[in-house]
Amino acid sequence: MKEDNDIRPPSLPLRFLRWFCDPAVLEDVEGDLLELYHRRSEHDVKQARRKLTTDVLLLFRPGIIRKFQLPDNSFFMFRNYLTVALRSARRYRGHTALNLLSLIIGIASCMVILLWIQDEMSVDQFHEKKDRIYKVWRNMHQSSGEILTTQGIPQPVVVSLRNDFPEVEDATLIGWDMETIFRMGDEVDYEIGKYASPEFFRIFSYSFLAGNPGTALSDLSSIVISDRIAEKYFGRDWRDDEKILGKTINVGSNQKDFQVSGVFEHPGSKSSLEFDWIINAQEYIQQNDWVESWYNGGFAICFTLRENATLQPLQDKILQLINENTNYEADERLFVNHFDDNYLHSNFENGRPSGGRIQYVRILFVIAIFILVIACINFMNLATARSSRRTREIGVRKVLGAQKAALRQQFFVESFIMSITAVVAALLVVAAVLPYFNSISEKELSLNLGDPKLWIGLGVVTLISGLLSGFYPAMLLPSFRTITSLKGHSKQTVGGVRMREGLVVFQFILSILLITATLVVNQQMNYILSKNLGLNKDNVIFTRLDDDLRTQMEVYKSTLQTSPAVESVTATSGNPLSYGRSSGSAQWAGKDPDEEVEINVMSVDEDFVNTMGIELLLGRNFDPQLATDTSNYLINQVAADIMAFEDPIDQDLTLWGQTGKIVGVIKDFHMSSMYEPIAPLIIRNDPSSTFVAFIRTKGDIQQALEAIENAHKELSPGYPFSYEFLDQDFAAAYRTEMTLSKIVRIFAFISILICCLGLFGLSSFSAEQRLKEIGVRKVYGASVVRIITLLSWGYTKLILVALVLAIPLSFYLLRQWLNNFEFRIELGASAFISAIVITLLIGAITVGLKFWQAAITNPVQTLREE
Amino acid sequence: MSRRYLGEFEEIVLLTVAVLDGKGYGIAIKDDIEQRLARKVSVGAMRTALKRLEGKGYLKSELGEPTAKRGGKRKRFFQVTHAGREVLEQVMDARKRLWQAIPYTSIDFKFA
Numbered sequence: 001m002k003e004d005n006d007i008r009p010p011s012l013p014l015r016f017l018r019w020f021c022d023p024a025v026l027e028d029v030e031g032d033l034l035e036l037y038h039r040r041s042e043h044d045v046k047q048a049r050r051k052l053t054t055d056v057l058l059l060f061r062p063g064i065i066r067k068f069q070l071p072d073n074s075f076f077m078f079r080n081y082l083t084v085a086l087r088s089a090r091r092y093r094g095h096t097a098l099n100l101l102s103l104i105i106g107i108a109s110c111m112v113i114l115l116w117i118q119d120e121m122s123v124d125q126f127h128e129k130k131d132r133i134y135k136v137w138r139n140m141h142q143s144s145g146e147i148l149t150t151q152g153i154p155q156p157v158v159v160s161l162r163n164d165f166p167e168v169e170d171a172t173l174i175g176w177d178m179e180t181i182f183r184m185g186d187e188v189d190y191e192i193g194k195y196a197s198p199e200f201f202r203i204f205s206y207s208f209l210a211g212n213p214g215t216a217l218s219d220l221s222s223i224v225i226s227d228r229i230a231e232k233y234f235g236r237d238w239r240d241d242e243k244i245l246g247k248t249i250n251v252g253s254n255q256k257d258f259q260v261s262g263v264f265e266h267p268g269s270k271s272s273l274e275f276d277w278i279i280n281a282q283e284y285i286q287q288n289d290w291v292e293s294w295y296n297g298g299f300a301i302c303f304t305l306r307e308n309a310t311l312q313p314l315q316d317k318i319l320q321l322i323n324e325n326t327n328y329e330a331d332e333r334l335f336v337n338h339f340d341d342n343y344l345h346s347n348f349e350n351g352r353p354s355g356g357r358i359q360y361v362r363i364l365f366v367i368a369i370f371i372l373v374i375a376c377i378n379f380m381n382l383a384t385a386r387s388s389r390r391t392r393e394i395g396v397r398k399v400l401g402a403q404k405a406a407l408r409q410q411f412f413v414e415s416f417i418m419s420i421t422a423v424v425a426a427l428l429v430v431a432a433v434l435p436y437f438n439s440i441s442e443k444e445l446s447l448n449l450g451d452p453k454l455w456i457g458l459g460v461v462t463l464i465s466g467l468l469s470g471f472y473p474a475m476l477l478p479s480f481r482t483i484t485s486l487k488g489h490s491k492q493t494v495g496g497v498r499m500r501e502g503l504v505v506f507q508f509i510l511s512i513l514l515i516t517a518t519l520v521v522n523q524q525m526n527y528i529l530s531k532n533l534g535l536n537k538d539n540v541i542f543t544r545l546d547d548d549l550r551t552q553m554e555v556y557k558s559t560l561q562t563s564p565a566v567e568s569v570t571a572t573s574g575n576p577l578s579y580g581r582s583s584g585s586a587q588w589a590g591k592d593p594d595e596e597v598e599i600n601v602m603s604v605d606e607d608f609v610n611t612m613g614i615e616l617l618l619g620r621n622f623d624p625q626l627a628t629d630t631s632n633y634l635i636n637q638v639a640a641d642i643m644a645f646e647d648p649i650d651q652d653l654t655l656w657g658q659t660g661k662i663v664g665v666i667k668d669f670h671m672s673s674m675y676e677p678i679a680p681l682i683i684r685n686d687p688s689s690t691f692v693a694f695i696r697t698k699g700d701i702q703q704a705l706e707a708i709e710n711a712h713k714e715l716s717p718g719y720p721f722s723y724e725f726l727d728q729d730f731a732a733a734y735r736t737e738m739t740l741s742k743i744v745r746i747f748a749f750i751s752i753l754i755c756c757l758g759l760f761g762l763s764s765f766s767a768e769q770r771l772k773e774i775g776v777r778k779v780y781g782a783s784v785v786r787i788i789t790l791l792s793w794g795y796t797k798l799i800l801v802a803l804v805l806a807i808p809l810s811f812y813l814l815r816q817w818l819n820n821f822e823f824r825i826e827l828g829a830s831a832f833i834s835a836i837v838i839t840l841l842i843g844a845i846t847v848g849l850k851f852w853q854a855a856i857t858n859p860v861q862t863l864r865e866e
Numbered sequence: 867m868s869r870r871y872l873g874e875f876e877e878i879v880l881l882t883v884a885v886l887d888g889k890g891y892g893i894a895i896k897d898d899i900e901q902r903l904a905r906k907v908s909v910g911a912m913r914t915a916l917k918r919l920e921g922k923g924y925l926k927s928e929l930g931e932p933t934a935k936r937g938g939k940r941k942r943f944f945q946v947t948h949a950g951r952e953v954l955e956q957v958m959d960a961r962k963r964l965w966q967a968i969p970y971t972s973i974d975f976k977f978a
Contacts, residue, residue, distance in 0.1 A: 031939030
């Protein structure tokens, strides 16, 4: 349209001028501008246009702008709107309550979820240097093409980081969680903590209550403890006593004395690293020199980059660091990532991050949005349906001279009153339910009223719900013809009804998605917990073998066996259901020496297979009568497949320089989470390196526990006694999933509830509108059932449409989710059929209830009105 | 600062209207200032000044005939009122007195 030869002045700036300019000067000003324009356009049209625009903008200044006046009765009109809004809210009390209730529930649920998400996102964010803290990861490239990712890094890497990388400020080793015995007078207990380098507290910002974080770990015999431990071993009043620093505490099985050099505040759940004590890692390395090898990975490593340094050169240099120092014997590459990413992104697949808790954060975020959308749609639907009752009022207002803009204002005022009320009420509801939600979600969430984000969020919700619900009536109703409005004809436009129906379908799609998700997640969880794991986890108690018990293993076992409630006892190097100690050094005939295979290694005694109820597929179990069996091995099916012997029995297998025979192949059992495939396993017959006793009970568990405790007291009075049940421990490993599925279930229920509230409101509205029709039908002899079916059909249709659309969608989404699990249920029809039945049932009850009420009304009452 | 205060730009506009002697309207005044004083004048600044001067009673205006050049809009011709003339004289007086009060050396220094 705008061509270069168009000499007409641009109309937009002129229109703007006419709008804002004081009418007293407008004609003159416009004339001036046009005259200038014509003069300028003789030289350059484009420039003239541009200059005209700037001139107009420069004219937009006080003195030229006309006075914009609000009508001076605006306050009184506003007061009138309020009065009318409150009256109509009171007149349709049930309706108003329903409308508010669904919005309150929706906003409150949404807020709770967002608080949960905020809490998840805040983990590890308190470290002052968080932007510069990195963690080193090791990718072990297996011959099978698989990449195993581990945080256990060879210790020399930290030395190299400190010496060869000038961009590294501080680097620390971080040990795995260790449970070590603490002794202080009569107080003896196991405490969980870590070994770490002195730099640890310089990198991470754990707050110290006593001592200096920079120097606390410089001494090998120093220990830094949490306030919890300080209170436990040094008494409640340790704070008053300045001299806690330098006091000694006896730690570990070799009973060494350590001096307390600092007390830190236990970080709680805002830190992904949780520990109650830290000892200098050098102390551990001195006693375990295997750590110092390039071939072993023990500690995790974190470091800070200097300010303004870039990461990329370090990334490039560190990649092959292990390979360069091990002559590329096994392909192991290093990479680093941001430390604070690890809490939410803890899973790795083929050497790349593949999610973790972030998946739950995303799922719940989607649910929060769903719920809010469902609630807002309700609000909107109910408000629009209701607004047709107001046509007479609008007619009267129009006759009295109200303009459309004023009527619009009125509807927006009303809808904002509703949404503000709902938001305030939701805030109260959240404050009230947070303690319950905290106990379910194992969090410590709280409403922080000082947080500007909270208020911004609430403001946005108020605005959205207010605009959504006010929009339709505000735009449509004032444009009805005055005469028809006065007559009270509230003919619903087809478009309006269509829109409402569409929104109801949309709501139900969201709800059906949540119902099916809840059902399938539950099924999968039950599957995991009841799956045959390859060993029998029920009725097994396990307890730690302390040093005193380990030296008297045979006595301990035979003492336990005397109890009628104990069936059998075995000792192992760890919990078989969550086992991760592995080695890449196993050799067997036919193995390519360059081939890297990481295999789990477990040490057990000869009672292991029987006690755990593991099935022996080939060969035999370890035989206590055969002295040579202590150097022999059992392997699992996966290991047998990898070794690929025609007959694995009696083949040579060398592990850690000890060559023995494979005597048997056992059936696979799960050693880690269901997200992962079963790993290969070699079982050594080496009772001397076992640390946990597993006791299978029969009959009275209480009796068995007493026997175990008595045996412990008798043989190892110096160590505290504790025990756990294997099945409970296994369930606890899926705690995140259990918690999440519980949370999802609650919110799915809420979303369905809100949906039903909306449906109930709509159906009661349409029942009311059709009262006369029902009356006439009854007069002509229609039965109650016939009337209910007739009325319900409209809504049943909507639910059916929603089902048709939602089922394939949820099938697709849930299959994606199940693909995360290595061992999963088949996505069968049952969940979907249940979802369909549940949805239809709930829908039918909601709609039917109101229609039944309408259908049994005596037609005399409804028909006599006119 | 008396109520008869004139801003620097207002003074120029007022003087220019006087110079144009009844033939001054928006564009003419703008052109005249731009030529005589070699400074850029925006339509907005000038229009505000005119409006303010008229508000203070220093200017009066009347509408002329519409012309095609101006898109059929009429011109508004400005004229200095009696009060306007007084205030201009006052300003000139004040300036004169100030000039006369400057010691000779200072001016000498300035022109040296």
